[in-house]
Amino acid sequence: MSAVFEVNNLKKTFGGLTVTDNVSLSMMPGDRVALIGPNGAGKTTFVNLVTGNLQPNSGDVRLNGETVTKIGPTGRVRRGLVRSFQVTRLFQDMTPAEHVALAVLQRDGHATRLFGNFLTMPDVMAEVSALLGKLGLADLAHRRVSEIAYGQQRLLELAMALALKPKVLLLDEPAAGVPQSDTGRIEHALADLPADLAVLMIEHDMDLVFRFAKRVIVLAAGAVIFDGLPVDVTKDARVREAYLGSYADASHIA
Ligand SMILES: Nc1ncnc2c1ncn2[C@@H]1O[C@H](COP(=O)(O)OP(=O)(O)OP(=O)(O)O)[C@@H](O)[C@H]1O
Structure with missing residues (x-):
């Protein structure tokens, strides 16, 4: 099986600030990945680069092996990359x-x-x-x-x-703002997504991350500092350090 979605050495700067720092990752059909990171880590910018709403300084984005870095948002949707509507x-x-x-x-x-x-x-x-x-x-x-x-x-x-x-679905905090009484329905819908769909979910709620994701990627200061199993993420020293320096303390992700 080959990757349905790949990002290679993606880089984005705003003035002197590097917001996406040589990010590489790939997803296979059926993947359930959570993208987490402290506030300002660059998650939104990363998603905008992936969807074509922002252009990177360098690096590329591939869908089903096709390079789409120069293709706009509509063309990417047509090729199967869909971001949940707001x-x-x-x-x-x-x-x-x-x-x-x-x-x-x-x-x-x-x-x-x-x-x-x-x-x-x-x-x-x-x-x-x-x-x-x-x-x-x-x-x-x-x-x-x-x-x-x-x-x-x-x-x-x-x-x-x-x-x-979609072949690749990007979900931006799907349960944010939803009252506790209704989050079960959202989670049920997420659990029911097509088995061959690759899903990348940006999420702050670690309970939801642990229930949904089979793999977790952590961004900090624009760079990927962890890409692995949910069970390992809370033990990772760099991840704990990244969260310690932000709004959350390590207990938030432990
Ligand atoms: N258009 C822009 N011009 C200048 N700086 C920007 C721009 N967009 C984002 N930034 C900066 O890039 C950094 C990353 O922002 P981004 O919104 O991607 O982070 P995030 O991980 O999505 O944060 P949050 O979880 O708080 O939404 C921040 O320091 C932000 O101020």
Whole structure:
């Protein structure tokens, strides 16, 4: 099996500040990886380099062996690299069904002017219903986003990302802001992701990291300081030191 996602010697500077410091990593289909690191470690910048929202100074990004470093965000999505949508980008007056339909139509390259007719497109509707059903949102399919709970909006983000049929999924703190009572549903959805999908999750909540990830990568000051098993991460001296110097003490990751 070959890597579905690779980053080689990725480097990004802002002025004199090196924010991504020769980062290399690779993921195989089915990988479940958590990317963690203290505040300001460079996680968001790294994700933006991977998605094509930022250009690196040097290094490259590959998807299924193809170098995509010069390809923009839309081209990367088309090649299977999908970042979960953000709740802040959902349309409050639109329904979950409309959001997912939009993602399906976009994936299939339909002009968005077809969008108004999706209710009469049986294949699109079947896919929309299946995805919303899978994420426990079937009953809310035709409600306005503004009327559904925050945790359900986060599940909708996931439904939209899955509608794009990703091979690599980047999840940015999928349970952040979700009340404790609803995090179980998010975790259930994460556990239910397609087995061959490679998932990279940025997460601060270590309980979630330990339950989800089979591998943990730690960024500190832009560099990868640990890439290994969850069971080893809390014992690692460099990791403990990196967290000691930040908002959290070592007990936070132990
Ligand atoms: N556009 C920019 N221009 C200058 N500096 C930037 C820019 N974007 C990020 N930085 C700096 O790069 C460093 C890493 O930021 P980044 O947001 O990637 O970290 P992070 O690990 O995602 O942090 P957090 O967990 O707090 O979100 C920070 O010192 C930040 O101030």
